Amino acid sequence: MNKASHKISLTDGETEISCPEGVSVLVAMHRAGLSKIPVGCRAGGCGVCKVRVVSGQYHVGKMSRAHVSEADEAAGVVLACKVFPEGDLLIDPQGKFYKSQQK
């Protein structure tokens, strides 16, 4: 039986991928060959894959409080490597690396 998968869309309006249950948004992006969200440690520590979840249900794993405060987490500002979708998500990349790469 296939695991459920969820649709992940970015706010750029052109990026949409499928993310299987239990796989993080970042890993799903990476597997799809997309570099719209920067990939770093993939372990919630370095903070380069910071995103804002605009809408949708998800749960998160442990993330460094140096990068994601409790207020951030409550506002959906999280690290994509630790975001596990429970439904379709709309995501806005936030990290400083993202901005610098877009220049």
Place this chain on the structure above:
Amino acid sequence: MAINGVLRPGFMQIRVMEMEKALWHYRDILGLDVVGTGEDGRVYLKAYDEFHRHSIILRETDVPGMDVMGFKVSSDAYLDESAEKLKNYDCKTEWVEAGEQPGVGRRLRVHLPSGHLFDFYADMELSDNGPMTENPDVFKDMPRACGVIRFDHALLYGVNVMENFKILNEVFDFELAEVQNDPEGKPLVIFLSISNKAHDVAFAEHEEPGKLHHCSFLLEDWNAVGHAADIMTRFDIPVDIGPTRHGITRGRTIYFWDPSGNRNEVFAGGYHYYPDLPQRTWDFDNVGKAIFYYEKKLNDTFLPVVT
């Protein structure tokens, strides 16, 4: 050459976000042995070929990174002499009492300008599970997993790293073996040796103080690096780069992250350093080859990603 004063890197206390996941990584992937758990929950580990009680200390908290790096010195009197010399420098020092880590004597703690803590200590108990010394086999129990030989060195990111060098050189006799310059020709990464190793610690200039770039473990040779690479893929360890070689230090290497995002290295080789040898320098036009000798260019993550 006789090594006196500072002998070698002896320990690193690393902050991890989930102890069980960290233990899987450091024990079951790298192959360190668990020595014990302290009353405060810190877990102590050592590599199979290390003589002393522990070398890696894991502390569970919600911000990963490095708490402190320790260096073993040749005598307790050296600590007093160093503390006296440090009064001439604008950096905070303090004494950490014996027993703060089990089996470790008093430590002279130096708050470096870069934002890192360095502890110098003369005494740590010998392990009851150290390498053999009489008719010694190459190992006692069979090494597991990557089978790292020892905690070897670290690269740390922070501010004013040449100020670190001034203190570490003038007080503790660290030598500047190799330098990577920035585009303006100023030191960007400095590689310091207190021994015959190409480096015992390195510092990179960075806008945030007190950051950890990587904690490094020694392997025997290129074959062991290849075996480690197989383990990384088999167990889906996030790898930054490698196997490859550095131009700087000439080490053969893999970089990867622990489950809290702290970067580790396993490596083999590197040139031998002596304090009378000329300093080696890389200009920024050659930074690709300096860092990744085979790829000859940087990747997106190696320089900027730290904890």
